Amino acid sequence: MIEILRKRRSIRKYRDKDIEPEIVELLKEAALRSPTSRNFRPWRFVFVENRGKLEALSKAKPSGSSFLAGARLGVVVCADEDESDVWIEDCSIASIILQLVGESLGLGSCWIQIRLRMHDDSQTSEEHIRAVLGLPESIRVESMIAFGYPDEEKAPIPAKELEREKILPS
Numbered sequence: 326m327i328e329i330l331r332k333r334r335s336i337r338k339y340r341d342k343d344i345e346p347e348i349v350e351l352l353k354e355a356a357l358r359s360p361t362s363r364n365f366r367p368w369r370f371v372f373v374e375n376r377g378k379l380e381a382l383s384k385a386k387p388s389g390s391s392f393l394a395g396a397r398l399g400v401v402v403c404a405d406e407d408e409s410d411v412w413i414e415d416c417s418i419a420s421i422i423l424q425l426v427g428e429s430l431g432l433g434s435c436w437i438q439i440r441l442r443m444h445d446d447s448q449t450s451e452e453h454i455r456a457v458l459g460l461p462e463s464i465r466v467e468s469m470i471a472f473g474y475p476d477e478e479k480a481p482i483p484a485k486e487l488e489r490e491k492i493l494p495s
């Protein structure tokens with residue numbers, strides 16, 4: 326796991342290569358194995374592979390989401406907020422687990438922030454995504470994780486660049 330963390334970087338350019346169904350299945354299993362507060366499992370995951378839908382979802386924000394159009398898979402991480410008061414934490418954990426398992430399977434990925442973001446002056450990014458996917462209003466959208474086989478190389482962050490001062494004295 327530490328080796329995966331050492332080399333993981335956000336990847337926003339993807340090869341023209343489909344993700345095998347068995348890999349998608351492993352990502353689904355990983356999402357569903359994510360721990361949740363009090364084991365309430367408030368999340369819902371929408372696995373989107375349809376190019377037209379990925380294109381529509383890529384317009385969720387004016388910036389920071391367009392690369393989803395070139396991804397081969399987007400996982401929309403959402404939750405029923407009535408099922409847990411800490412759905413945000415639960416969705417965050419599922420999102421990073423998806424990214425780390427994807428990394429372990431050779432996929433590149435990048436988190437796209439949705440909660441608290443705007444699509445335009447009148448519509449939130451969450452509203453845009455609910456409309457694209459036909460989700461009910463009770464479903465809150467935290468993030469979208471874009472996946473694909475990497476078409477860019479990024480150097481790992483060197484150990485000497487880690488901000489050791491962020492570890493406070495005990």
Ligand SMILES: Cc1cc2nc3c(=O)[nH]c(=O)nc-3n(C[C@H](O)[C@H](O)[C@H](O)COP(=O)(O)O)c2cc1C
Nearest residue numbers: 333334335336337388389390435436437438439479
């Ligand atoms: C909570 C969160 C929200 C993020 N939102 C976006 C986003 O909307 N668009 C994007 O391109 N990258 C997004 N990122 C990726 C970060 O920009 C990236 O992780 C950070 O710059 C560090 O780079 P690295 O992942 O390559 O180490 C997000 C990451 C996190 C953890």
